[in-house]
Amino acid sequence: xxxxxxxxxxxxxxxxxxxxxxxxxxDGVRNYTARNNLRLMRTGDLCLFYRSVTQPAVVGLCKxxxxxxxxxxxxxxxxxxxxxxxxxxxxxxxxxxxxxxNPNLQEMALLKQxxxxxxxxxxxxxxxxxxxxxx
DNA sequence: GCCAACGTTGGC
DNA sequence: GCCAACGTTGGC
Numbered sequence: 001x002x003x004x005x006x007x008x009x010x011x012x013x014x015x016x017x018x019x020x021x022x023x024x025x026x027d028g029v030r031n032y033t034a035r036n037n038l039r040l041m042r043t044g045d046l047c048l049f050y051r052s053v054t055q056p057a058v059v060g061l062c063k064x065x066x067x068x069x070x071x072x073x074x075x076x077x078x079x080x081x082x083x084x085x086x087x088x089x090x091x092x093x094x095x096x097x098x099x100x101x102n103p104n105l106q107e108m109a110l111l112k113q114x115x116x117x118x119x120x121x122x123x124x125x126x127x128x129x130x131x132x133x134x135x
Numbered sequence: 136g137c138c139a140a141c142g143t144t145g146g147c
Numbered sequence: 148g149c150c151a152a153c154g155t156t157g158g159c
Contacts, residue, residue, distance in 0.1 A: 052158090115156050
């Protein structure tokens with residue numbers, strides 16, 4: 001069981017969109033590192049849903065329900081998509097600033113590699129973010 | 136809207 | 148294989 005963080009701009013695809021659809025296709029990834037991470041996702045893995053650009057924050061959770069397959073939005077079968085299912089909205093959003101200010105979260109890829117749109121999250125980081133969302 | 140970071144492309 | 152030019156992401 002691995003944890004992940006996936007980013008989306010709210011105007012492109014929001015947590016509310018995923019909630020409505022229940023199951024959404026995570027496609028359009030055109031970055032090799034992010035693609036490699038998509039390939040490593042397994043059914044049942046949990047993902048932090050991160051809203052980028054507009055009020056950047058972790059806003060919810062979703063679950064991988066279909067492992068990687070060729071991305072229908074690309075002619076090149078090397079690009080892949082996964083399907084994720086809406087799990088929950090955080091009781092309280094965890095803004096980027098709170099992550100930056102938290103000494104336990106300084107090693108997150110979110111801070112070190114700000115442009116990576118699909119990234120692994122450690123158990124400790126995942127727990128810490130959920131903890132912050134309860135406060 | 137600006138700009139830093141960083142990924143990609145293409146000339147050599 | 149190097150590197151300059153250019154494009155994109157994403158915070159502010």
